[in-house]
Amino acid sequence: MRLKILNWLRRPEDHFPPHNVVKHFNDGVCATYIQEKTNLSQSTISTYLSMMEKCGLLISTRHGKWSYFKRNEKLIAQYANTLK
Amino acid sequence: MRLKILNWLRRPEDHFPPHNVVKHFNDGVCATYIQEKTNLSQSTISTYLSMMEKCGLLISTRHGKWSYFKRNEKLIAQYANTLK
DNA sequence: TTGATATATCGAGATTTATCAATATGTTTG
DNA sequence: CAAACATATTGATAAATCTCGATATATCAA
Numbered sequence: 001m002r003l004k005i006l007n008w009l010r011r012p013e014d015h016f017p018p019h020n021v022v023k024h025f026n027d028g029v030c031a032t033y034i035q036e037k038t039n040l041s042q043s044t045i046s047t048y049l050s051m052m053e054k055c056g057l058l059i060s061t062r063h064g065k066w067s068y069f070k071r072n073e074k075l076i077a078q079y080a081n082t083l084k
Numbered sequence: 085m086r087l088k089i090l091n092w093l094r095r096p097e098d099h100f101p102p103h104n105v106v107k108h109f110n111d112g113v114c115a116t117y118i119q120e121k122t123n124l125s126q127s128t129i130s131t132y133l134s135m136m137e138k139c140g141l142l143i144s145t146r147h148g149k150w151s152y153f154k155r156n157e158k159l160i161a162q163y164a165n166t167l168k
Numbered sequence: 169t170t171g172a173t174a175t176a177t178c179g180a181g182a183t184t185t186a187t188c189a190a191t192a193t194g195t196t197t198g
Numbered sequence: 199c200a201a202a203c204a205t206a207t208t209g210a211t212a213a214a215t216c217t218c219g220a221t222a223t224a225t226c227a228a
Contacts, residue, residue, distance in 0.1 A: 001216095003167075030174085031174075031175065032173095032174070032175090040216095040217075040218090041217065041218055041219075042174085042175075042176095043175095043176080043177080043178090043217080043218070043219075043220090044216075044217055044218070045175095046174095046175055046176055046177085047176085047177085047216095047217090049175095050175095050176075062175095064174090064225065064226070065173065065174050065175075065224070065225045065226060066174065066175085066225095067174080067175065067176095080164070080167055080168040083087075083164055083167055084164040084168065085186095114204085115204075115205065116203095116204070116205090124186090124187070124188090125187070125188055125189075126204085126205075126206095127187080127188065127189075127190090127205095127206080127207080127208090128186075128187050128188070129205095130204095130205055130206055130207085131186095131187090131206085131207085132186095133205095134205095134206075146195095146205095148195065148196070148204090149194075149195045149196060149203065149204045149205075150195095150204065150205085151204080151205065151206095
C-alpha cells in the first residue's frame with residue numbers, strides 16, 4: 001500500500017480530487033484524500049505517512065489543519081539506486 | 085540478509101573462496117559457502133535460496149551434490165525498474 | 169469558548185516473517 | 199551397498215508487521 005501511495009504521489013492530479021482551500025498540489029496531497037483512497041483506517045494512514053516521512057521518503061507540510069505529503073524525490077532516487 | 089546475498093553474488097570472486105570441484109563461478113556460488121558467510125542455519129539458507137529462485141531473483145544449477153546459485157540479472161533489473 | 173474537523177498517539181489482536189533443530193532426501197565414493 | 203556429505207522439508211517459536219478502534223491533540227470557524 002505504501003508503494004502505491006508513493007506511486008500516486010508522482011502525479012497527484014491523476015489520482016486525487018483537487019483540494020478546496022489550497023488550490024494546488026505543490027506540497028502534495030492531504031492525508032484525508034490518501035486515507036479515502038486506500039480504505040485503510042485514519043490511524044493507520046496517519047502512522048504510515050509519518051513513518052514514511054521519518055524515513056525520508058515523504059516531505060510533509062502543514063497548512064492550517066491539513067497535512068500535505070509529497071514525495072521526497074531526492075531520497076527516493078537514492079533508495080532506488082541503492083537497491084539497483 | 086537476502087539483499088546482502090544478492091550483492092555478494094554480483095562478484096562472487098570478491099566474496100567467496102574458489103570452488104574445489106567446479107573451478108569457476110559461472111553458475112554462481114554453492115549453498116554451503118553462502119550459508120557459512122551468513123551464519124544462518126543450513127535450513128534457513130536452503131529455504132531462502134529456493135524462495136529467491138522461485139521469485140526469479142536467482143537461477144540455480146545442480147552439479148552433482150552441489151547447488152549453485154547466481155543472480156538472474158534480467159529479472160533483478162526488472163524488479164529494480166519497477167521500484168524505481 | 170465551543171463544536172466541528174483533521175491529524176496523531178496508544179494499546180491490542182491477528183497475521184506474517186525470521187529462524188531454528190530435527191529429520192528426510194539426494195548424490196558421491198569407497 | 200553403506201557411510202559421508204550436501205541440500206530440502208517440516209514443525210515450531212519468538213519477533214515483527216499490519217491494522218484497527220478508542221482516545222488525545224491541534225486547528226478553524228462561528
